[in-house]
Amino acid sequence: xxxxxxxxxxxxxxxxxxxxxxxxxxxxxxxxxxxxxxxxxxxxxxxxxxxxxxxxxxxxxxxxxxxxxxxxxxxxxxxxxxxxxxxxxxxxxxxxxxxxxxxxxxxxxxxxxxxxxxxxxxxxxxxxxxxxxxxxxxxxxxxxxxxxxxxxxxxxxxxxxxxxxxxxxxxxxx
Numbered sequence: 001x002x003x004x005x006x007x008x009x010x011x012x013x014x015x016x017x018x019x020x021x022x023x024x025x026x027x028x029x030x031x032x033x034x035x036x037x038x039x040x041x042x043x044x045x046x047x048x049x050x051x052x053x054x055x056x057x058x059x060x061x062x063x064x065x066x067x068x069x070x071x072x073x074x075x076x077x078x079x080x081x082x083x084x085x086x087x088x089x090x091x092x093x094x095x096x097x098x099x100x101x102x103x104x105x106x107x108x109x110x111x112x113x114x115x116x117x118x119x120x121x122x123x124x125x126x127x128x129x130x131x132x133x134x135x136x137x138x139x140x141x142x143x144x145x146x147x148x149x150x151x152x153x154x155x156x157x158x159x160x161x162x163x164x165x166x167x168x169x170x171x172x173x174x
Contacts, residue, residue, distance in 0.1 A: 033104075062122065072134055075125055
């Protein structure tokens with residue numbers, strides 16, 4: 001187990017996604033941290049890092065191969081193994097390549113789906129404290145009061161990678 005976790009300091013890229021078909025997306029930008037970690041056991045590294053920074057409900061798996069979003073929770077994905085092409089934002093949305101060591105933060109409402117992946121693709125996911133019991137929708141029309149639900153999701157108090165010193169709270173100011 002890690003007694004002290006220190007990710008590499010990398011620049012955070014951000015971009016916003018407009019509502020798209022069945023995906024509501026968000027006015028908050030998606031955040032991408034490229035290659036924040038190296039080493040043999042990135043699954044344990046990300047599990048510990050996210051918990052340390054008050055992101056809970058930690059799980060490890062792949063990314064679903066269908067478009068979906070969460071209306072009541074933001075989500076962080078740390079790529080522990082392999083690589084994948086994801087589509088963010090719904091049909092015809094933004095294609096994004098993620099590789100081992102990358103971290104992606106998706107604001108509530110952001111559509112995401114795996115298009116293709118390497119045989120060993122594996123991510124660690126988590127949600128801000130208090131949002132661990134997330135929902136899942138494939139169409140905003142099936143999400144009761146979806147726009148209101150998205151606006152009501154609390155902003156995280158800490159960046160999932162860098163904690164109090166991270167860019168997320170500043171970038172996501174309402």
